[in-house]
Each structure stands twice: as structure tokens, then as C-alpha cells.
Amino acid sequence: xxxxxxxxxxxxxxxxxxxxxxxxxxxxxxxxxxxxxxxxxxxxxxxxxxxxxxxxxxxxxxxxxxxxxxxxxxxxxxxxxxxxxxxxxxxxxxxxxxxxxxxxxxxxxxxxxxxxxxxxxxxxxxxxxxxxxxxxxxxxxxxxxxxxxxxxxxxxxxxxxxxxxxxxxxxxxxxxxxxxxxxxxxxxxxxxxxxxxxxxxxxxxxxxxxxxxxxxxxxxxxxxxxxxxxxxxxxxxxxxxxxxxxxxxxxxxxxxxxxxxxxxxxxxxxxxxxxxxxxxxxxxxxxxxxxxxxxxxxxxxxxxxxxxxxxxx
Numbered sequence: 001x002x003x004x005x006x007x008x009x010x011x012x013x014x015x016x017x018x019x020x021x022x023x024x025x026x027x028x029x030x031x032x033x034x035x036x037x038x039x040x041x042x043x044x045x046x047x048x049x050x051x052x053x054x055x056x057x058x059x060x061x062x063x064x065x066x067x068x069x070x071x072x073x074x075x076x077x078x079x080x081x082x083x084x085x086x087x088x089x090x091x092x093x094x095x096x097x098x099x100x101x102x103x104x105x106x107x108x109x110x111x112x113x114x115x116x117x118x119x120x121x122x123x124x125x126x127x128x129x130x131x132x133x134x135x136x137x138x139x140x141x142x143x144x145x146x147x148x149x150x151x152x153x154x155x156x157x158x159x160x161x162x163x164x165x166x167x168x169x170x171x172x173x174x175x176x177x178x179x180x181x182x183x184x185x186x187x188x189x190x191x192x193x194x195x196x197x198x199x200x201x202x203x204x205x206x207x208x209x210x211x212x213x214x215x216x217x218x219x220x221x222x223x224x225x226x227x228x229x230x231x232x233x234x235x236x237x238x239x240x241x242x243x244x245x246x247x248x249x250x251x252x253x254x255x256x257x258x259x260x261x262x263x264x265x266x267x268x269x270x271x272x273x274x275x276x277x278x279x280x281x282x283x284x285x286x287x288x289x290x291x292x293x294x295x296x297x298x299x300x301x302x303x304x305x306x307x308x309x310x311x312x313x
Contacts, residue, residue, distance in 0.1 A: 015118050015300075021207045022293060025214015034215060042212040043276050046205055051141075051273055052178030054202030057195065058137050059182035068134050070254060071262040075110065075139035077247065078240055078266055079147055082108025089231060099228050101155025102283040105148055106291040107236040109274035112136040114206040115296060116268045120261055123307045128261045135265050144274050145176035156281035175273075209272040216285060217293040225287045232270075232291050237302045241267035245310075260310045267306040269299035 028034045083104045090100035110116065113136040120128040153166040170176065190198075222229070244266040248254045275292045279285045 015115070017207055018114060018210055018296065021210035022214045022217070022296070025211040026217055027214075028211070029215045029218075039212040039215045039279075042208050042215075043280055046209055046212070046273070046276050047280060048174050050201055050205040050208065051175045051276075053198045054205055055137070055141060055175055055178040056182050056185075057198030057202050058133065059179065059186070068131070068138075070248065070252065071131055071135050071258060071265075072138045074135060074244060074248075074262050074266055075112070075143045076147075078110065078244055079104075079108040079143050081240060081243055082235060083147075083151065085235060086231075093227060093231075095228060096284070097155045098282060098284040099287060101151055101281070102278050102287050102291070103228060103232045104151050104155075105274045105278045105283065106270040106288055106295070107232045107240065109140055109144055109148060109271035110236070110266055110268040111271045111296065111299075112140045112265045112268055114272060115299060116265050119268070119303055120264065123264070123303075124257065124261055128257065131258050131261045132265060135262060140271060141175065141273070142179060144271070144277060145173060145179050146170070148274055148277060149173050149176065152277055152281040152283060156283055206272060209276055213272070213275065213289050213292045216279075216289040218286070218289075222290065225284075225290060228284075228287055229290050229294070232287070233295050233298065236270055236291075236295055237267065237298060241306060263310055264303070264306060267299070267303060269295035269297075 028038075086095075086100050086103040086107065089095070090097075090103070095103075112132060116136060117129060117132050120132045149170050150166070153169050241263060245263050248259055248263060270292045272292060275288050278288050
């Protein structure tokens with residue numbers, strides 16, 4: 001029998017914050033209350049401070065288990081599928097390098113935390129949250145900090161940056177440095193004030209990122225981006241999750257609620273952190289903001305449908 005947990009106040013608040021902050025960013029841009037390049041400073045804070053703080057805070061408390069290998073691998077498989085598809089599609093459609101890179105990152109990285117965790121709690125209850133956190137921290141953010149930054153460097157600096165320069169960008173990428181440091185510090189007990197500081201700084205990521213997206217989101221940018229947007233959202237919200245479901249249930253014969261939560265996470269809209277990284281590297285910011293802004297809103301419609309479809313798994 002299908003069941004759905006009653007959305008708690010905190011869950012609805014998390015989802016409301018995402019929508020409100022996106023609208024606030026759009027309103028500030030329309031009212032010209034912010035400088036045209038305000039998003040640059042916001043994105044810099046997210047990459048340099050908020051995202052590393054989030055990683056340092058969450059990775060530290062993870063309870064690792066071999067049973068969680070398949071959930072953690074899902075974001076890696078999804079990103080690989082995205083890369084394979086859009087490299088080929090980019091050639092067929094004559095997309096620019098910046099567009100191909102933007103599609104790989106935004107369609108290949110799911111919003112497994114700020115949208116994913118509240119939606120898991122809503123549809124599967126709090127018992128699904130630990131699986132979601134592991135998918136997010138050891139899957140999505142690790143993919144972003146390694147393969148994601150490689151894609152961003154390659155498609156933004158193709159033929160310009162040397163291999164050494166790209167390698168230096170990867171190893172000095174603040175979220176990756178934070179991830180390595182978080183693993184090193186796992187045996188160490190954080191003082192309460194340090195844990196609280198990481199929590200508060202990490203909590204700024206989603207609101208600031210959605211404000212940044214709203215500041216840049218312009219529906220008139222649809223012109224020239226419709227085909228790429230259609231392919232990107234089609235993969236992120238429908239085709240990608242379907243392929244993951246076929247692999248996990250058909251090839252690997254995985255079943256149960258952990259598998260359902262894993263497949264549900266794959267169907268989330270584009271990841272905010274990945275979008276910010278892609279914009280930092282100049283990968284078609286118009287398309288990126290459309291992917292995130294429209295993709296997150298559409299996911300509120302597609303996710304209940306995925307929940308119903310996954311009920312038989």
C-alpha cells in the first residue's frame with residue numbers, strides 16, 4: 001500500500017524558503033535594488049564559505065556502512081550518464097562547449113539536500129533521511145568536488161588552461177579541501193560552538209543560492225536556450241531517473257525502501273551548488289539559471305508522480 005508522511009512544519013518551511021528566495025531574487029532584479037553583478041559576490045561566498053561549512057558539518061557525523069554502497073554510487077552513475085549523453089548530443093546539436101558543460105553539471109547533479117531531504121521526509125518519513133544524507137554528502141557533493149569541477153574546468157578552459165592549471169583548480173577547490181578535511185577530522189569531536197558555526201554558515205547556502213539564481217533568472221533568456229533547456233530538464237526530471245531505476249531494479253535487482261529513496265533522490269531538480277560552480281566557470285549562465293529556476297519548480301510536480309511510480313519497487 002502506498003503511504004505518504006504528513007508534511008511537518010519544518011519540511012514545508014524548507015520548501016517555502018526555496019520558492020520565496022527565488023522570488024525575492026527575481027523581485028530585487030526587477031526593482032533594480034541590487035547591483036547587476038551582485039550575484040558574483042553571493043556566489044563567491046557560497047563556494048568559499050557556505051558550501052565548505054556545510055560539508056565540514058555533515059560529513060563529520062556520518063555513520064559509514066558497506067550496505068550504503070549502492071545509494072552512494074547513484075549520483076556517480078547519474079553524472080556519468082549525463083556526461084555521456086550531452087557530449088554526444090552537444091555534437092549533434094552543435095551546442096557550444098559552455099552549453100555542454102552547463103548541461104552535464106545541472107542535469108547530472110540532483111538537488112539531494114535542500115529539496116531532496118524535505119521531500120524524502122514528506123513522502124517516506126524521517127526514517128529515510130539518513131539514506132538521503134549519505135547520498136548527498138558522499139555522492140552528490142563528492143561528485144561535484146571531483147568530476148564536477150573537472151567538467152567545469154574542461155569546458156570553460158578548453159584549449160586555454162594547461163593540465164597543471166586545471167589540476168591546481170581541482171585540488172584547491174574549497175569544497176574538495178573541506179571534504180578531505182572533514183574525513184580527516186571524523187575521529188575528532190567538534191566543540192559545540194564549532195559545530196554550531198558550521199551549521200549556521202551551511203544553512204545560508206540554499207537561501208543565498210536561490211536569491212542568486214533569482215537575480216539572474218530571466219524568462220526572456222529562453223530564446224536561444226529552448227532546445228538545450230528541454231533536453232536538460234527532460235533528462236534531469238524524467239530520463240535520468242528512469243535509467244537509474246532500470247539499472248537498480250532491472251540489472252542489480254535491488255528492492256526495498258532504501259532503493260526507493262535512492263531512486264527518488266535521482267529525480268530531484270538540478271543541484272544548486274553545482275549550478276553555482278558552473279556559473280563561476282562561465283558555463284552558459286543563462287541556461288544554468290533557467291535549469292535551476294524552472295527545474296526546481298517543475299520537480300514539485302514530477303516528484304509526487306515518481307513517488308507513486310516507485311511504490312511497486
